[in-house]
Amino acid sequence: MKLRLALPCLGLLFALPALQSATTIIRGPYLQSAAPTSMVVRWRTDFAESSIVNYGTERAQLTSSAKAEGISAEHIVQLTGLKPGTKYFYSVGPAAAKVPETIKAKTETTKATAEVEDAPGRAAINTFTTPPPVGPAAPMRFWVLGDPGTKNAVQAAVRDAYYNFTGTRATDFWLILGDNAYPDGTDSDYQKAIFEVYPKTLATSPLWPALGNHDGKSANSITQSGVYYDIFTLPTRAQAGGVASGTEAYYSFDYANAHFVCLDSHDSDRSPDGAMLQWLKADLAATSRDWIIAYFHHPPYTKGTHDSDKDTDSGARMNDMRAVFLPVLEQGGVDLILTGHSHVYERSWLLDGHYGKSPTFDATQHVKQKVTGRADGDGVYRKPRARTPHFGDINIVTGSAGHAASATKPPALNHPAFYLAINEAGSTVVDITGLKLDVVFLNDKGEKRDWFTIVKE
Amino acid sequence: MLALVLIGLSGLSTRAHPEIEDAVARINAQIAAAPGEAALYLERGELYARHEDWIAAEANYLRADELSPHLPRLAMLRGALSLATGHATEAKTHLDQALTRTPDDLEALILRARTHATLGARDAARLDYDAALARASAPAPDLFLERAALLPADAAIRSLDEGIARLGSVVTLHLRALALEESLGRIDAAAARLDRLAAESERRESWLKRRGDLLARAGRVAEARAAYSAALAAIESLPEWLRAAPDTVKLTAELARFGGTRP
Incomplete structure (x- = not known):
């Protein structure tokens, strides 16, 4: 599946409150084509909307953002310029553009909470770790x-x-x-x-x-x-x-x-x-x-x-x-x-x-x-x-x-x-x-x- | 004849394909409930065709054809079966029919291109490949290679470069283009292509060795030696454990024998 043009940008510029409750994630998010400095994030919504991923190295600070052009129900966003071997927190869709206060407040997340947040259809914060640099050994x-x-x-x-x-x-x-x-x-x-x-x-x-x-x-x-x-x-x-x-x-x-x-x-x-x-x-x-x-x-x-x-x-x-x-x-x-x-x-x-x-x-x-x-x-x-x-x-x-x-x-x-x-x-x-x-x-x-x-x- | 068709319909050889037993059983049950449903025979035929049980596949396609001759995909699948079983003329008839009904059927277009090629109709094949490549959003490199095989060397190189422009620096397309460039005596173009491959590769030495071989075959001995020396330099830059690998040791010896000198 070809990537639509992804536009990485900084800041939380894509808050679309009107759409927050309009769509539900019905598939994913899921991670593809992982490389030390890039990751493809995909998901599907029940209706077409903007394809936005907010991400960062701190759960409460998803300060970077990437989006694909246009609107779609099949979302494919490539994150680039990542650091190798680094844990990232991320959230997908316009509903995630604004980090909810309830999530911001959390500094520690229990396993049970994580499972609830990871349930399909919810605007969740997930994590991935980029692959380490190619060449040197890493477990x-x-x-x-x-x-x-x-x-x-x-x-x-x-x-x-x-x-x-x-x-x-x-x-x-x-x-x-x-x-x-x-x-x-x-x-x-x-x-x-x-x-x-x-x-x-x-x-x-x-x-x-x-x-x-x-x-x-x-x-x-x-x-x-x-x-x-x-x-x-x-x-x-x-x-x-x-x-x-x-x-x-x-x-x-x-x-x-x-x-x-x-x-x-x-x-x-x-x-x-x-x-x-x-x-x-x-x-x-x-x-x-x-x-x-x-x-x-x-x-x-x-x-x-x-x-x-x-x-x-x-x-x-x-x-x-x-x-x-x-x-x-x-x-x-x-x-x-x-x-x-x-x-x-x-x-x-x-x-x-x-x-x-x-x-x-x-x-x-x-x-x-x-x-x-x-x-x-x-x-x-x-x-x-x-x-x-x-x-x-x-x-x-x-x-x-x-x-x-x-x-x-x-x-x-x-x-x-x-x-x-x-x-x-x-x-x-x-x-x-x-x-x-x-x-x-x-x-x-x-x-x-x-x-x-x-x-x- | 009827008995043969009935035997074919049920696919005597399913025991050789345990994985399709469940699928066949599922379709059999559906056919038992709706024996006049042509799409079910098509589905069962396709299942058999995937497992190269051609007799059973054909029998099911024939039954589907009896029930609904204009069933979508039927003509394309019959064409595919005919081509796979070596009946290219018959395949062309089916595929012409498929494309008349569904001109945008990319699979049928590719199959007909291959059918034309099998029949020696190079121009017709090329036209179908042109159309298929224009229509496909993500064509496999094979399509560029297949089209290139139908073209004069010069046009084939252009076709392969079109593939590289669309798909990226695909090594299989470069390799075919390299052979054609050398056959046309375009040594500099071939050498430049090898330079590109070397630059893109983590292991440059084998591409530089090819460069040396190319130049040596063209009688450009000094340049060939320079390429072999560059290959040796690339090997020298590898970590010791990679230099010690048997294939690298062998390559190093070859390069030295061919006149390469260590940096």
Whole structure:
């Protein structure tokens, strides 16, 4: 979604009291395209009005303001000139232009108050923290949800398990790996499956999505049109790091010392001569980050609710991602590959070079370090700090944030590339602290069902 | 024949696509309640087509066509299916029909451009790409690349630069333009493009190496060596841990072998 021209300005110049009670926020606010000095804030109102964000580094002093031209019910405002790694308070819409006295008076906000303020439809003050400067290490936590958008109790349980797990530790950003809103990725599906399920996280943590097959029912990558492309504002010109892709279908961004690559495994050209692969090669060659993490919807390996050995399954997209893209990712030194589509959790060994069907898997050849990656077990994975082609990566299928596979007809879960495969709903949490990357799979009951560590030396 | 159509309608292979079972079941129930509703067959056909179950998709499209031949999107989807299954002439008929009914259908326009290209009708393809690119608010880079493939090198470069002007400094468009510029002997233009890419990149060395390779192929040996030396200088400016990376060590050795000198 293209940005309308945003006009940053100082002062509270946009108080429009007449409109204060005229509109209700029916979606968001939510944060997009986060970069160290900029942030896109989006929200939707029931009627068209001015798009204004007031913000500042003190709750009671939202002294800066940005607005987009014209009036709209779909608000997209880019904040620029921000300080990296800084916590900002913000409020959206004309109703927020004037900071209410009741809020001004608050110097401390309890959790309960914050929850009330964050309720949809209210003129609230939310917070975000800009990403730290690119390059130097900074601790980060990101939350990974594959196939979350079922709108059911399982999705809520997975969400709540994570909220309990993370507690007061902020989520620096989050990834959704496609099939974000069932069944058809319509605007209504997104409203119920994303915006009404994660309002707190949407308002405070930038969201980076990937396109799944269900989202693809209401979106078209070649024209970049449809619901997915309307809802999300993603970097096409390397605004958040990486190399310009020219499309929101696939993109990259940097966060501190990590580089993230999102691919469109569903609807963009996946051929070896295609633009996406050519861009990927250039993007990987250009990064100097310590960590490279790729995410997309269709897994290179799975024996869950999908079978990556079957050419007929998912239009051979899993084959393409394994045979065409995986060699480039591994040549580029990727550390972690996060996918969904299969509604299970599967986690590989530290692998390299397995590009065929599962019968061709040879542990002696493809497993680079035959340990489980656990500090409390047989040891963590160790890699050189410098980007080293084909030193090994971990593949994770984490497609059960909305539902697991049937318990009565359980999937085979027997792909030899995986150290562990679990048919449970859950989500994945990644912490990076300098040269150490920790991953946890948390099920819907809040149990840590897998964990491992990669250390760079 | 009827049996085949019925088999196709129900999509025998849904078991190969577990994810669509629920969706098909939902539409099946709707069709059972309203068997004369053409849009439901269209929806089911589209579902099958997305999973490349072409027989089931076509059977559903045919049924939709029987019930409501002017159903919106039907002709476009039949065109897409025909093109995907290698029946370009048939695809053109459907897509012409789609665009007659809905001239603003961007998806149909792009599909017809590709159909023309498949049929070797380059001018017709180019016209459709021109129209699609004019109409699309956010065209994917692929469209500029596809159009460029139909054009003489000189026009293709202009087309790619138009894409760069609209979409930003997209590396895939630059790479295609570079190859064309070199094929036309426009070495200075290609070198300038590489300079731009190097300036925009966090890792300049690989672009400078390409610059050296380009100039070496053009017989401009001294300039090539200067580019290789600049690449070595770029590597020298990297932190030690990046200089020690295997691909950087390999590149450093290559640059030295090609005549580059360290600063």
